[in-house]
Amino acid sequence: MKTILWAALTANGNYAQSSPENPPKPEAFADFVTQAQAAGNFMVGRRTFEALLAGGGESALDGLDIVVVSKGAQAMPGVTLARSPQEALAFLERRGHRAALLSGGADLHNAFLEAGLVDEIIFVIAPVLEGKGLNLLIDQEKYTYKNVELLDCKPLGGGVIQLRYAVGR
Incomplete structure (x- = not known):
């Protein structure tokens, strides 16, 4: 199964932090919906799923299979809970999916990357600068990927761009 990591970033490389005062760029959310569909x-x-629900998105x-990956989450209606990246992927594979889309957050992204479970990365870059926020941090001692290859770069409108990479192993 192909696993695609999707993340919205700011122009200075932080994870784009959205809130009621600073909603996600509509072009970025539309791209996420397109990829998920x-x-x-x-x-x-x-936490990211709870933020999505709070934002009304x-x-x-x-109609999508939604898997919340969390060691401590309690039952949530309409979603499947998985305790690990491997458990989440196994569930989606049993459901017949050929690709799995990995959305937020940073800890989850790093867990998949460190386990060598990411085949592609999609970064959607929003035209904003944020002084605080999370970065995609990779433990250099555990991380084994060597290269990424740019597959595509396209504008999504509103100054938002999408970068798509294949992850070398």
Whole structure:
């Protein structure tokens, strides 16, 4: 199964932090929905999923297999809980998916990367600068990827661009 990591970043490389005062760029959210619908699923951490629900964006994702990956989450209606990246992927594979979309957050992204479970990365870059926020941090001693290859670069509108990379192993 191909695993695609999707992340919205700021122009200075931080994870784009959204809030009611600073909602996600519509072009970035539209790209996420497009990617999730193409895969038929997405995997997400508990806090990121709760933020998605609070922002009212879940209706665009009806009919998708949603897997919340969390060691401590309690049952959540309409989603499957997985305790590890491997468990999440095994569930989606059993459901017949050929690709899995990995969305936020940073800890979850790093868990998949460190386990060597990411085949492609999609970065959607928003035209903003943020002084605080999370970075994609990789433990250099555990991380084994060597190269990424740019597959595509395209504008999404509103100054938002999408970069798509294949991950070398």
